[in-house]
Amino acid sequence: MQLTNQKYPLTWHKKNFSIKIFCSIPNIATGILIKTDTSHFVVDPGDGILRDLNKEIGTNKILSISDLFITHGHHDHVGGVWALLTYMRVMHKQTPLSIHFPSGCIEIESIYHAFHKVYSKSIPYEINLKVIKDSKIFKSKKVIIKPFPVIHKEYLHDGITTREVPALGYKFSFEGIKICYGGDTAFCMELVKNAKNSDLAIIEAGHDEDTPDEMHMTVNEARTIGESAKEYFLVHVPE
């Protein structure tokens, strides 16, 4: 069933598992918070994430964030990473932070290295870069995470030629409740498989006349996948 509460922020919860999508607008920003009763994760911290998290959970809980999950390196998905890392430093975060990202995502590697170079002697918390090379399941704070490859592209300088970018979707399971987020992707079987029977699927529908077919999905393609989950949001719809 499509959840048609399409005004941001989008919220959803089941028992102690909840998600808030502050924003998901192509070329502008994405920003997602996932919560259990004891943990906070951020997925695709685009521009504005620090402002939105401050309003939503406040400083102390921002400092307790244990994991960032990155689907791919486009600016609308990683634009807030520098702000978050820096805020956590200034506010004296003490607990470790893991950043999960697809292998070859040079944007995250570069942001991390720049952050480390600038502040190496004054970072109060440990940062663990977790490069994802396969679909191996892992666990953090009692949440089971399954990354899966998706198909996403970007334009080269000529504005016509495209190339594939390292891109993932994630399936998060907590106490049997499953949330599947595909990130940015063309129609792909991995997403079809992982969205199926999820309690919530978050599916992008970013295709418009100007984007090639292999970059984003049309609303109809996204709905086909969404309908296989119990409930779904369509996101990343051009405005």
Ligand SMILES: [Zn+2]
């Ligand atoms: Zn993208």
